[in-house]
Each structure stands twice: as structure tokens, then as C-alpha cells.
Amino acid sequence: MNVVVLGAGAVGSLFGARLAAAGHRVTLVGRPEPMRAVRERGLLVTGDGAGTFRLGATSDLASAGPADVVILTVKTFDLDASGKMLGRTFAPTPTLLTQNGLGVEPRALDALRAAGWTRPVDWVVRAVHSVPATSVGPGAVRASGTGDVILPSPVGRGARGGVIERFGELLRGAGFSVRYSDAFDREIWRKVVVNAAINPVTALHGVPNGRLGSGSLREEAVGLLREAVAVARAEGFAIPEEEAEADFDRIVSSTAENRSSMLQDLDRGRPTEVDAILGEILGIGARHGIDLPRTRVAALAIRRRAAAPQG
Ligand code: KPL
Secondary structure, eight states: OEEEEESOSHHHHHHHHHHHHTTOEEEEEOOHHHHHHHHHHOEEEEETTOEEEOOEEESOGGGTOOOSEEEEOSOGGGHHHHHHHHHHHSSSOOEEEOOOSSSHHHHHHHHHHHTTOSSGGGTEEEOEEOOOEEEEETTEEEEOSOOEEEEEOOTTOHHHHHHHHHHHHHHHHTTOEEEEESOHHHHHHHHHHHHHHHHHHHHHHTOOGGGGGSHHHHHHHHHHHHHHHHHHHHTTOOOOHHHHHHHHHHHHHHTTTOOOHHHHHHHTTOOOSHIIIIIHHHHHHHHTTOOOHHHHHHHHHHHHHHHSOOO
16 A cells, blocks of 8 residues: 655654555655655664664655545644645545544644545544654654554444444554554543643653653642543543543553653754643633643643743
8 A cells, every 4th residue: 555654753654664564655745855855764663563664754745645534643743834735735535544643634634625625524533643653863763662542433434434443453463462442532631631741741841751750750740630531521431530540551551661642842952742732632621610730730741841042
């Protein structure tokens, strides 16, 4: 299958490597420097499924086709621009969204609609995943663990059901652990709650996920987790605190060596997904009249850190 990965940072590159290893023709689309490195030396993966993978790599989406499927792995704040670029460049194509946070699908659908796709909802599928990938240099990614991919159940979803199954088979065939969920919106919340705890604490303390397994950093993270659980509950997603903590502990341990995406963004002086994770939780919490002091402080600290000059 021809696979185009649009937004090939750490996660996108790793998805691309695994799909190429499974025999697909993969083209990464990303920033010029890493794409040049991939063209010249191949994509280097260390850790799980280590190897050097020969993939197409370009910064120009128009030269990346043809695509049977697109995996859109840009950060949440890039969805609008990248969705429009995708919509203008390719005819409607099955597209998988892998972003963290809330409001991901509506943003992507609006962008694709604005760029001329009719009924983008038939083509676009969101995945919730915990695949750990750390960028360790241009064209080099460390995979520390496997992680799960959750897709919405294809049953009763008409044309979109076929697209969901196609992605499920594609990813399973590349060695990902994939499961379908009948309660996908709840899965989105379960993951957001975990991201609201892991990402800011790892980013502010500059530590890999595994350091949140015990002690004061775990306490700090669990404080954020509980606030996010309260907001999920107010939105109609009753996630017991025990379940959220079990999710947190499982992801912290299965991604122990990973640097969270928010930490990697701060490391590189790039924008973070603070708005899509903590900002959304704060906004929804405010609508429900829920005070979220820890989340407010963490969001402020991340924004300050992101705005501070590097060095
Ligand atoms: O989603 C992640 C992220 O870093 O954004 C986890 C699963 C926490 C892996 O680090």
C-alpha cells in the first residue's frame, strides 16, 4: 500500500518505519532537515524494532503521492494548516489522525472541508494511541516500548467502517497492538486524562515518563489526573479515579524511557499541545464551574516555559 505520513516527527517517523518494515511503500512528509537525513542515510530506529529503514522523505506534500492512505501525525495546533494543505493537494483519501487532546476530529474535518473535501467524515478516522517515540536527532527515533492503538468500532458506521477496518488491518500487519472500542469518546477522555498528568509534569521537570512511577512526581501528576477526571465526569464520561490511576501507571511503565511529546517540544523550543490538553480541560471545567487550581498552574508554567528564550 502507498502510505503518506504527513507531519513526520517522532511518532510519524516510527509509524512510517513499522509500515515500511511490513512491506508498504511509505513516504514521510516533514521538516527539511530530518527529511534530508532520511533521504541520505535512511530512518534510524533504535530500541524496539531497531533498524535502518529506507523510506521516501520530502517536505513537499505534492511530491509525496500517490497515497492509498494518509497518516496525519502533525501536532494538534498544526491540524488546521496541514488539513487544508492535505485537502488541497490530495483527493479524498482514508486519513488517520493520531493527535493528543480534545477537539482533534472537528478541527481536521473543518480544515478538510474548507479545502474542498465533501463529507470528509467518511474518510477521516481518529486513533487514540500510546506509542512511545522519542526523536534523537534528524532522521533518528528511539522506540521505547510498543504501546496500544485504539480505533472506533467499525460496526454500524457505513462507509467509514470500511476505512476504520482498513487502518486496523494496516496497523496490525505492521505489529501494532490494535483494538476497536464501542465507547471511543470515552477512550479519548481516558487518554486525555493521562496526558494531562504525564505531559506537563515530565515537561516541567525535564524527566522521562518512568520517573512519574513513584514519589513526589507521581503525587504531582496524580493531582492533575484527578482534576481532569472531575472534568471528564462533568462531561458525562464517568471514569473512576482508580481506573484513571491504573491507566496512568500502565502508560508510565510501558513508556518509562520515553520523553513525553510535551517535553520533546520544550526541548526543541517548539509550541506544545498545552492548549489541546490542559487548555481544553480548563475551558470545559470553567463551563461546568469546576475549579482546577493544579491544572491552571501547570498550564501557566508550560506556557511560560514555551515562551522563554532557549538556552
Ligand atoms: O501520549 C504520550 C505523549 O508523550 O504525548 C505518551 C503516551 C504519554 C507517551 O509519552
